[in-house]
Amino acid sequence: MVEIFDNIRKIYTFSNACPELADHIEFFSESSIESTQKYIGSSNFSVKMFPSWTPTFYINLGAPYLITVGQQQRRINSKQDILILRNSIVERYNSPSDNIFTVKFYPGGLEAVLGISQLKCVDRIVDPGAILPSKLLDQIKKPITFAERCELMQDYLLNSFKERQQKDHYLKFVRDCIDNYGLPDMQLNTCEIAEKMFVTSKTINRYFNRVVGISPKNYFSVMRARTALTHYVNNQKDFAPYDFGYYDMSHFYKEVVKFTGKKLIEHAA
Template sequence: MLYRKFVPPIHLRPFVECFFLWENSLLLSKSLPIESPPTGFASMVFNYGTPYRVTSQKLNGGLVPKNFLTGQATKSYQLQLSGKIGMVGIVFRPAGLNTLFGLPMYEFSDERTNLRDVLGRCLDEWSDKIEEAASPTERIGLLEQFLNLQLLRKNPELDRIDYTANLIVEQRGVVNISDMMNELFVCRRQFERKFLQKVGVSPKYYARIRRIGSLCSELAQKRWQVADWQDIIYKNGYYDQSHFIKEFTEFTGKSPSFYVKNNVELANYLK
């Protein structure tokens, strides 16, 4: 099984975190569950493999659209894959989808929305090209072309929301939102309203999501050991152990120790 991330070209990096490709050479003989905590990133996904299901607080194991947009995940979710895995996607920086496409991101939180319903029939042509492409490189190149055309149409400019959301990502969610807004000399209510529009959740909640997402990624890749819990609590800005456990369980539905021993997160498949 191959799961790869691709760094976007320089001109797309203000808007795109990465591209990804996920394929398998052998058909899955049984359902494969893959879990993911909330990561802090929205995405567009083009599926040319077997349709799959998603289970979350909002989605009850139904099939997701062939090509879809997903906004901010506010809790963990699980993919149920089967048959042929074949998909490519664009992972956007926290405000990137709104900045590039002007979409109200609060409408897409915890959803898998058919891309055709959002962007129109033009998606059919791109979907066909991606499905017919002869190589991973060609598929990623098509995603870049798709965004390049939107960049030319929109000619977007980054604003304070982009800056703040990107800074929260860089700081792994360990930030003081009130201090950040004071430094920007902005009206708190107006700023929070614009942040909700561009990112999909409030600034404070986004910082919590990003902190958990970043931490889970490290745990899944075995960078931490169970003996390092106190170090984890300190470095990630939690008040104490009980606060850490409560926060972790709220977002993932599992205790930290259980998660480390039993996670089947997508990070395990990264190459």
């Protein structure tokens, strides 16, 4: 399965974060064995995901698995958990008995909630045991329901967030830039974004590199490619590259290859 091209969400169960954490956590999720059997069957399979710069906890509730992050491949045993930034292509090799509990943050969310800069996770596979209490991880791995796991994790993250009462100007600034991006046609103009935010291009570049780990131009390029490709896959007939700031279809095709490493015609085949 390939993210965007395929609906990888159909084999998971999802839950949104509470309102206090909604700006920083995209979702909680867990593998659904029933849905996996329904859509995948009993064969081993892989899930390929493209860059998103979203820190993500993978807490293992099931069998060992292999994961490739960028150029490194790692075997994750049944008792091992990981945190990755997803700043490069990630591919996880699954078996039908896999069971993963996931917490996916927005860019900067890890720092806002837990005080951990996501720059420390660039091109790395991090042990969440160095960040989260072992007691919490042990409770989450007990034979409880998905809702109970979400509640345990959310309670801890919410308490951590409340303890960090002082707002981080850098995080809020980057979050506002991301929220305002895309109007009207997803043009990648750092100067215009800086002007809207009443700062210089140098400042906006410094803030993005501090919080996200890349320049605003490169991050918005990823964001635009993900958005445009999703629209193309869902409604190819009505897709217009100009709506997403691309000059023409050739420009869009080139960006898809740059972003995913594959041509659209390969997927269609």
